[in-house]
Amino acid sequence: MRSARTRLRLLAWAFAIAGAAGATGAASAAAPAPAQALTREQVNAAVERLRADPNLPGTRTERKLRFKDSDAKEEETKKKEGSVGWLRDMVKAVAEGARWLVWGLAALLLAWVLLRIQGWVRVRAERGRPAHGPLPSHVGSLDIRPESLPDDIGLGAAELWRRGQQRAALSLLYRGALSRLVHVHAVPVRAASTEGECVALASGRLAPAAQGFFVALVDAWQLAAYSGRLPSTAEVLAVCGEFDRHLSPAAAPVAAEATR
CATH class of the missing domain: 1.20.5 (Single alpha-helices involved in coiled-coils or other helix-helix interfaces)
Structure with a gap:
């Protein structure tokens, strides 16, 4: 496809050749003749001659391999x-x-x-610290003073359970156990001691049977306090009946002898 620039070049060459031909004819004639206008056929013929000339620039097609x-x-x-x-x-x-x-x-x-x-x-x-100094009146929010507890803790907890006050019954058992650990068995429980720490502290001061009882009591208390699940009535009444046998003041000398 020819470009506009190529067309202009061809026309320029055609006019140049035509002008040169007219000038040569005028010089060879004996008398000057008036110049005649170029016809379309003459212009086209000149363009074709220029197009056929290999020395003139034109359109070139290139092919590339891809x-x-x-x-x-x-x-x-x-x-x-x-x-x-x-x-x-x-x-x-x-x-x-x-x-x-x-x-x-x-x-x-x-x-x-x-x-x-x-x-x-x-x-x-x-x-390893001796149980000296003021004893705690509360462990967390639980009152463990002996005067705040009934004389028969196991019986009082069983009555609360039968009346439908299950959480109060378990709380009474746990408070009573902590009070006996502190005031009877000289376990160094502190006001900020957790359930797990109380179990660990009691392991060096209680006999094996009493320690196992306290662990079972703590498990029942944690199950109700933190998981909202209550143990069975048979389990709770069994703990109530064995409370004084394992944590009463009479059991303290046995525990002390076991730790010697």
């Missing part, structure tokens, strides 16, 4: 990358979230281990 297979593969690769791009991004996001989750769980585990070590160290220190 590898169709490589282009097709490149396009296919781009399409595949676009189709799996969202999946790659999702996997990357999930991996990043999992990494932060693992770090969070590791931090929680480390904090739990540190708290357990701190509690163990405190229990060891309290267990």
